[in-house]
Structures are given as structure tokens and as C-alpha cells.
Amino acid sequence: MPGVAAQIERFSVVIAIGDVAIRLNTIDADFLEMLHQRYDGFVSAEAHAEFDLDVDLLPPAFRGPDADLSVTQRSGRWLLDRGDFRAEWEPATRHGSIRQTANPYSIDAVLRIVHTLVLAKQGGFLLHSASAIRNGKAFLFAGVSGAGKTTISRLAPSDATLLTDEISYVRKLEQGYVAFGTPFTGELAKIGENCSAPVEALYLLAQGPENRIDPITTSDAARGLLANMLFFAEDHELVQCAFKAACDFVDRVPVQRLTFLPDARVWEMIG
Template identity: 55%
Template sequence: MNQQHEIAIEIGGTPILFRTHDSSFREMMIDRYGGFIGFLSRPTLEFEVELVTPSGEMESEEDAQVEMRDGLWHFRRGDFRARWDPGAGRGYIRQSANPYSVDSVLRIVHSLILAGNGGFLLHAASAIRDGRAFLFSGISGAGKTTISRLAPPDVVLLADEISYVRREARGYHACGTPFAGELARVGTNCSAPVATLFLLGKGSENKIEVVNTAEAVRCLLRNILFFAEDAELVEMIFRSACDFVDRVSVRRLTFV
């Protein structure tokens, strides 16, 4: 019987174990997820990874599709097929030997886990300064990479593209992620309470403005990363966005 090789990737305090028969793929994963390698002994859920030779079907440009059927989550994109049984905490991925498919599966799974627990993945750069986390959210081109590049040396970068926001008893924490953006910098695997969410925009002058509640919720929802067309989870995310805006300072940051 072929030897199995395991690696646990822990993001936001949630370790997910991946099991494969290919030792070189495991080494590739270690290189890719470095500071986010967790303990094998306590995974929250597990995935068996079947590596296949790339084919025309598996190299298509198909967007990610996520749906629940018969109690199982099914994920698919041009480069992978996957399923996950949330009750059993086990899943299966069929993909070629590349880390990018795993990246996508991790984003999908964490978006589902967070949605059920009051959190979300957000298109945002995030960083810690003086023990507090700050989020800088916006659509592509809004300035997330610029903000990350200009961060002072005493700042701990959590993410330059996709931020992990976790609900806690007393508010929200931002956690580091390995999902790098244009800077190609993996975030630091740590967390801190969220102090402020800045909504990024370009303008003729640098300024910070207060944002009313309705506008803050609308902009936050626009930038939350979510894949499943599931009415119950979408409702949960809406409630989470409203709660977040009630608890966290939201400002609009406009810069030249």
C-alpha cells in the first residue's frame, strides 16, 4: 500500500489536514504555506487529495461553483473537483499537482466555516499596529497593495489581498492568511482585535471621513468573499455585516 503523506494548514485557528500519496506534493505545500503549518494531531477537518494528470477538462477557465447536495458541499472550478461532508469533517479533492487549487479550496471552506460562525473573508489588506488590527477594504485597484507597500516597519502584515475576520465574544479579530496578492507576500500567522475598517477610494486629496451605517454595510457586503448561493448562509453573512458595523469603527479613506 502506498504511504500517505499529511500536512495540516492552519488559518484563523482552524487546522485543515490534507492527505496525499505524493511526498513531493506535500513538500510543495510546506514551501507554499510555511508559517501556516499546523499540528497534525488536532485537525478540524480532513481532505484526501487525488493528484491527476492535467487534462482539457481540468484546465478550463470555469469559475468556481459551490453547492450543497444531499448534505455534502460540492466545489468545482476549471482546475479541481472537490466535495466536503461538514457533518463528518471529511472531504476529497481531485486536482493536478499545483498549490493554487488547494488555495481555492481553502478559501471556499473557510468562507463556509466563517459564515456559520459570524465571520467572513474580506477583500482587504490588514495589519496589526500597537496590538490592534486595521482593515483596508476595496475592489480591485482601490489601493490595497499601495497601502500594504507603504506600511511602516513596526506594522505586522496580516494580508495584502484577502483578510480573515473571525467573530469573538467581545468583537472581531483579524487573522493572517497565506493568500498573497500583488505583493506576493504571505501574511503573518497571528491575530488581533479589529479597531477600524477603512473603505478605500481614490480622490483629489487625502482625507478620512465617517461613513453612515447603511453605506458601511453596503460597502462591506460588496467586498465579502463568498462563493455559495445558499440563502441561509447569505442571510447569516448579512447579519454578520450588520453586527460588524455596529461594533467596529468604519471610515472612508480617500487618497491621491
């Protein structure tokens, strides 16, 4: 008697952010469609991916995303846990898995963490900052929530290309630091353009009575950068990498304080 076999169809989508391609595998066609919509502009037509993540969808019974995030490493395997997802990722095998409900927020968080871990080894980082390209150069505008990332993005002139209004992606390449567009959105809820440019300057945002740019010391620059870097693990090696990345960046890229009114004229000083 012939055996009974059931073949489960598997769907994949490759999402390339910062030229780092991650393939997400799922057996749920609706979830795949949601991924295509969520990461529109960052879905790669290439079959090649640097990493594979299998997504195992669970019924909506987990704790909420407000639970504390834990990112730990054991025997070369990263364990990510936030209540609304549990994920594992092993850089050596370039493979990982995610258990989550069918929502875009959990996968978004996992992607940010995995990209952060990948970039840390390469001298790059994700940064709480808006970023835009003007005249072929990228400008970063860093600040905590309420500092003005969304406002400066909204005020951007038509000749500026918005890379993100929330999370910037910075890689250290041979030619220097390069900022890439990201699909990680803030209040503007507008996905960034999938393009890149050399980083010309980082501005630490402050709102004030006039538009002005002020110099700051190198140590203030490093403190400002570190305060806004996405950083998930209390892992010694990762701390060393992130710290070195911040110090190297401020050695090579001008970092200044940008005080601005909610006024489009601020862009006359940029680019």
C-alpha cells in the first residue's frame, strides 16, 4: 500500500535592507502577502539571501509587544524574546527561526535586531534618526522621540530623498560611511526610499527659537550617537563593537547640534 504523503507549500520573500538580504520563509500565503505590502520597495527580486529566517505563525495568544525585550547569546546562537515573539538566529549557519503571531510588528522588531547584530560586526549601526539624501550626500538627524525627526522629515524640500523618518541604516564600507533607506517608519508612516549615499553629516536635533548649527566636542558627539544607537544586548563583545563603531564614526564624520524651528528654512542650511 503506497504511503500517504502531504506536501506543505512553502513561500519565501527576500527583503534587502542596506544591501543585506534576508529571506523569510512561511507556509502562510496571507502572511507572505502582508510581508510584500509591509516591505514594498525592499523586496528583492534576487533569489540569493545572506540569511534565512523561518517564520512559524502562532495563534494570537502571546503576551503583548510591551513585554521586556531580551537578546542573549548562547554558544553562538542569538535568542530574541519579547513576549510577542521568540526567535533564534545563528550567524554561523546563517539561519534562524521566529515564532510569532501574524502581525507586521514582531517581524519588524526581529529584522531590526538581526540587522543590528550583523552591522555591529562590520562597524555599522542602526540609529534613531531621520535621514535624507540631498545633492548626492546623506544627512542624518538623530534624536529621541519628540526631538523632531518626523518634523524635519516633513519639512524636507522636494529635492531631498527621504531614507527614513525613524531608523537610519549606516554601514561602514571601503569608501566610508554610507546611509541606506529603510522600511522602518515613525509617525510619518512613510517607507523610506530604497537607495543610499555617503554620509556627509550627523545632526543631533534640538528644537529652539531659531535655526542654527553649533559645533560640539568629539566626546559629546560620541555620547549623542551612542544615546541614539539601537542596541539590544548586554553582550560584552557587542558592547565593544557598538562603542568602537560610534567612536570611529565621530572621528570621521562631522557631528553637530542642529537647533531648529518647525520651519522649512532649516533646510537652507543642509546640503
